[in-house]
């Protein structure tokens with residue numbers, strides 16, 4: 164984990180109280196801490212840094228999470244293709260990430276990409292922000308994203324059919340700045356960041372994947388600056404009881420709290436004066452992208468992801 168991240172970190176287990184973490188470094192490579200620990204002075208919890216990856220989930224001993232569908236080679240193949248297909252020269256690729264990056268204004272300070280998967284948006288955001296941290300619960304995704312950032316390239320294993328796979332190499336464009344980007348394992352619902360540190364926060368296709376979408380939004384709001392902040396939220400709103408109980412959905416219901424469509428409810432949550440978030444966010448722009456994943460050479464998923472950019 165690069166040194167620049169430390170000043171922003173707090174213990175995720177002690178939230179809503181915020182305690183800075185103490186570092187105990189065993190091995191470093193320049194500004195990169197390769198192994199060591201981060202300790203909470205309050206609850207005494209120890210968060211390990213192994214092979215450069217900081218495990219800042221509240222249960223670091225459980226990582227990788229058993230049964231996490233984002234820890235398989237097939238899932239890695241789908242996401243590497245989805246994120247870097249254009250850099251691989253893949254014909255069927257759709258460039259959703261470029262559209263998302265284009266709606267974000269350049270800003271000073273820290274950008275957080277929550278649920279970053281294999282890191283495409285975080286890495287491209289290095290053209291817009293001084294520092295970027297990508298956060299995900301998948302250890303496999305975070306290790307891969309770190310490798311791409313460190314080496315500037317990757318030989319991806321892309322599944323073609325069954326167990327048949329091909330290797331496809333890609334390199335990052337020279338205009339990106341991977342040295343400004345870090346990736347950590349952490350939970351979107353308990354972000355290990357101090358309040359008000361981020362000038363830009365994003366959640367791309369994550370809202371409908373977490374057990375409590377409202378808590379995810381509140382955490383994004385907490386870590387964002389009170390003024391001079393941008394927020395990008397995009398989602399297909401594929402609500403499912405496997406990801407979160409129906410009571411927690413922020414849309415996709417005929418009756419009760421948060422009935423109606425998810426995108427409209429999220430807009431209300433962001434800019435409502437009475438309720439959840441303070442100060443409220445102004446909606447600057449809304450649109451959609453076509454987002455595509457490739458499971459194998461004959462199986463693609465085409466997803467319409469609705470996005471809003473907000474600021475305050």
Ligand SMILES: C[S@@+](CC[C@H](N)C(=O)[O-])C[C@H]1O[C@@H](n2cnc3c(N)ncnc32)[C@H](O)[C@@H]1O
Nearest residue numbers: 233278279280299300301349350351367368372
């Ligand atoms: C549908 S993918 C979207 C990935 C990426 N943002 C994109 O748009 O390509 C959802 C991602 O969220 C991550 N995720 C799911 N639950 C999470 C949580 N509680 N905290 C952090 N990441 C989470 C998954 O590991 C996965 O990488």
